[in-house]
Amino acid sequence: MPIQVLSEETINRIAAGEVVERPLNVAKELIENAIDAGATAISIEIRDGGISLIRVTDNGSGIPADQIPAAFTRHATSKIRTESDLHSLTTLGFRGEALSSIAAVSQVEMITKTRDSLTGVRAATLPGTETGGEDRIPLDLEEIGAPDGTTVIVRNLFYNVPVRRKFLRQPQTEAGYITDLVERQALSHPRISFHYKIGGQEKLHTTGNGKLKELIYRIYGREIAARLIPISTDLEEYHLEGFLGRPEVSRASRNFEICFVNGRMLRSDLLSRALEEGYRTDLMQHRFPFAVLHLELPPEQIDVNVHPGKMEIHFSDRQRVFDFINEAVHSCLHKVELMPDATVMTAREQQAERKRLQEEEQKREQAAPHPEPFEARRLDRVNRDRSLEADRLAGLTLREETAAYAPADSPSPDDGETLPRGGQQNQQ
Ligand SMILES: Nc1ncnc2c1ncn2[C@@H]1O[C@H](COP(=O)(O)OP(=O)(O)OP(=O)(O)O)[C@@H](O)[C@H]1O
Ligand SMILES: [Mg+2]
Structure with missing residues (x-):
């Protein structure tokens, strides 16, 4: 085959692969x-695992009508002007690639309205239309009535890249x-x-009242929510x-070491290691903490431009961040007495009790053959039920603790229901 320059469509679809897998x-x-x-x-609504439809609606700023084509243009963004703006980034996006990449591999419809304009605009991509050598996705635009904010509907993902579609898993x-x-x-x-x-069925509804513990209760259930220690620490900036x-709600994997940096969801070995180091005297080998942590630091001290999916960041002072988290976690864990019966237990007895609880948990997990993510969630719930039952039998009541976090529309802790709605929502 002779060497040829690829068409704009092909280039866009290949580039989209970096953003949309x-x-x-x-x-x-x-x-x-x-x-x-x-x-x-x-x-957010999805159908068929998001393959046939993903709809996201917000009540945010909306996009001015004359800027809609730019929103679908590769490398066009309202979030930075020059590379130096990356050092003071306060937004999650900055590449100007997401919408154009998504539109290159699916059928996209957007309805958007700003607060200042009287009407909204509906924009739809025109599948199969050549771009004519530009990076801009061709759009059909019409004026319509709409609420303030933006709705984006993505249909038939990878309809034009069958090879990618083949690599998708089951919708579930x-x-x-x-x-x-x-x-x-x-x-x-x-x-x-x-x-x-999912498919018209509500899976999660959060209030937006700012209470992190209430969210943990909804998502991970009562057993975990009743065994949390709040942490709030400052060190200069x-x-x-x-x-x-x-420690007794330790896990077998790192999946529940949930860290956000300036509100950004990411994977960070540094933060995981610092967190684990903070727990070092409290967890057995191969056990990992459950934690939900928000770290805030000046944006110029992190570099977010290191991963195509924006899932990793670099810290300018790694050691300082490590020490801060490690010491904060360690001192927080040891500031409070970890065992409910602390007054009548010696430190050695407490440690033995913790070890026993962790061993029990480990045995339970080993008894099950390596579960798939869905199966793991189901087992988590079963274990949660079991341990709740054990608590009940031991006369240890969690009611007071959980009543405070129970959302108004959740089953009451008194009605015999062992899981909050959040604990049941994960299976499709
Ligand atoms: N829901 C929305 N509400 C308001 N403006 C939006 C919305 N979605 C996209 N935009 C506008 O469209 C532009 C392009 O969005 P896109 O996601 O492609 O790029 P980005 O967010 O700037 O960067 P990234 O590629 O890192 O996500 C944004 O910069 C923003 O101005
Ligand atoms: Mg974006």
Whole structure:
């Protein structure tokens, strides 16, 4: 084959592959755009694991009519002007790539209205239309009535890239990934109300009242919510806030070490290691903490431009961040007595009791063959029920603690229901 320059369509679709690998990435980008637009309420609906439909609606700023084509243009963004703006970034997006990438591999419809304009605009991509050598996606635009904010509907993901579609998992599995994502986004922004539906069925509805512990209760259930230690620490310009799970709710994997940096969801080995180091005297080997932590630090001390999916960051002073988290976690864990019966137990007895609880948990997990994510969630719930029953039998009541976090529309702790709605929502 002779060497040829690829068509703009092909280039766009290849580039889109960096941003959109599966429905999860579409949902993440659309939710991040809604957060960046200053929304206080975001609703998300998916069908067929997000493959046939993902709809994200926000009540944020909206996009002015004359800027809609630019929103769908590759490398066009309202969030930075020059590379130096990356050092003072306060938004989740900055590449100007998400919408154009999504539109290159799906059928997109957007309805948007700013507060200042009287009417909204509906924009729809025109599948199969050549771009004519520009990076701009061709759009059909019409004026319509709409509420303030933006709705983006993404249909038929990868309809024009069958090879990618083939690599998608079962809709149920793809939906599970998106559920995890939405839960984490809700934890990352407790002041935003999230409403999430799968196939028309409500899976999560958060109030946006800012109470992180209430969110943890809804998402991870009563057993964990009743065993949390609040943490709130400052060191000069660093601020750490959130909840640490007591050592007895340790996990078999790092999946529940949930850290946000300046509201950004990410993976960070540094933060995980610092957190684990803080727990070092309290957890057995191969056990990992449950924690939801928000770290705030000046934007110039982090670099977010290191991962195409914006999932990793670099810290300019790694050692300082590590020491801050490690010491904050360690001293928080040891400031409070970890055992309910602390007054009658010696330190050695407490340690033995913790070890026994962790061993029990470990045995339970080992008894099950390596579960799939969905199965793991189901087992988590079963274990939660079991331990709740054990608590009940031991006469240890969690009612007082949980009543404070029970959302008004959840089953009351007295009605024999062992799970909050949040604990039941994860299975499709
Ligand atoms: N829900 C929304 N509300 C208001 N404006 C939006 C919304 N979604 C997109 N935009 C506008 O469209 C632009 C392009 O969005 P896009 O997601 O493609 O890029 P980005 O968010 O700037 O960067 P990134 O590629 O890192 O996400 C944004 O910069 C923003 O101005
Ligand atoms: Mg974006």
